[in-house]
Amino acid sequence: MERMPTARERVRAEVTAEITDAARRQLAEVGAAALSLRAVARDVGLVSSAVYRYFPSRDDLLTRLIIDGYDALGAAAEAADRPDDAPRARWLAVCRAVRSWALGHPHEYALLYGSPVPGYAAPQDTVPAAARVGVVLGRILGDAARSGVLPEGAGKQDTHVVSRETAEVLGGDHPALDDAVRVRALLAWSSVFGTLSFELFGHFVGSVEDADRYFDRAMTELASLIGL
Amino acid sequence: MERMPTARERVRAEVTAEITDAARRQLAEVGAAALSLRAVARDVGLVSSAVYRYFPSRDDLLTRLIIDGYDALGAAAEAADRPDDAPRARWLAVCRAVRSWALGHPHEYALLYGSPVPGYAAPQDTVPAAARVGVVLGRILGDAARSGVLPEGAGKQDTHVVSRETAEVLGGDHPALDDAVRVRALLAWSSVFGTLSFELFGHFVGSVEDADRYFDRAMTELASLIGL
């Protein structure tokens, strides 16, 4: 039973999209901290109180932008992955795509990976979108293991620190994928964003001369670290 | 010619300290985004406009807190370094100290290493304070090189991407310290904070079971990466 959307529902969806579009525009211009719900309302020709019919608070609007940002970044990472290439080439390509997106959307990147704006606990609905980049990197690792590129694990089984679900994402079960490799993969994952955050937030100013080249070399080191 | 500070200068210094103390307290409680100059003023028993006699704007007050934060973190790192220990032990000890400070001052950490709050360009006066942690890590690397722990460089000299000044901080000139090592050191440096940011900002939720153990193992991997 496909119910036809009523005219009211349709226009509601349209207005919601207009609001998020305007918010995204303002986010790109002035950043999340200075994003004003009233300015967004003015932008779409509404009075501020009317926006509350669509988003219960400014933070909910921001949450919407966070999810959209994770999705856009995840899509960029997925599009950059060439499953037929060698693992190391795939890794580097995905890292470059992530960086390219981050450089093109600095304020959005800061919203995703900078200080959390709402009172710490990240809303639960952001989780699936946030995981997409990690899934891409995990798939590369898993493919590398199954194609025999990864060296066999040392056998020395440490107590595990990586959760079962995340282990599943990081290539699943394979002799070459023990907990030590997973720790290195998690480390590499966070290091990609650590590198990007340092670059975007200015911590490399005065240290790194050629940001493009540095990034490539750093990501190559990370690839070696996880065995790609 | 030591000029005695006048009574006015003395009380001015006191009031300034009271303001920064109150601001630090509020920062620890509600975070930088919600830090209100008016609330700080109320806290010290002043009217809001009076605070502007001491700080020209809210951002300048925040800049003061940023510098203090970098200094506190740097001091913690310096205090944790035991120059007589083995390089790997020193590295791990400093990393742990940095993490310990970060966990104890999450909002301050977010202010330092999260999204930059003022319009992107970090004030120049924060640079020396911000460098202190890097200096400690660089000293460990340099000591390791001079004591012969580091493997000799491969000789293959890539074009350099690390600035001259930073190379100086990262142990200075030594055969074991080529540009490749410096890139790895920079990578390790940013990875420490990438790891911490992921932990503090919640990106590891659901992935890492035992945060303490994960951190130690990740930092050990980084030590291996740079040859310690």
Added chain:
DNA sequence: GGAACATCGAGAGCGGTGCTCTCGTTCGGA
């Protein structure tokens, strides 16, 4: 010591913010 000057705190005020409430209007299902 007293006058000229700089510094300071208080208060009022401006434009902005997030958010709430009320009040007509309009649309949709019964």
Added chain:
DNA sequence: TCCGAACGAGAGCACCGCTCTCGATGTTCC
């Protein structure tokens, strides 16, 4: 057709950063 839900506008509240003016107080020079 009618009744209720959804909607936009408007007024208003408490708060924010910041500016200005105005007395009071400390400092310095004659």
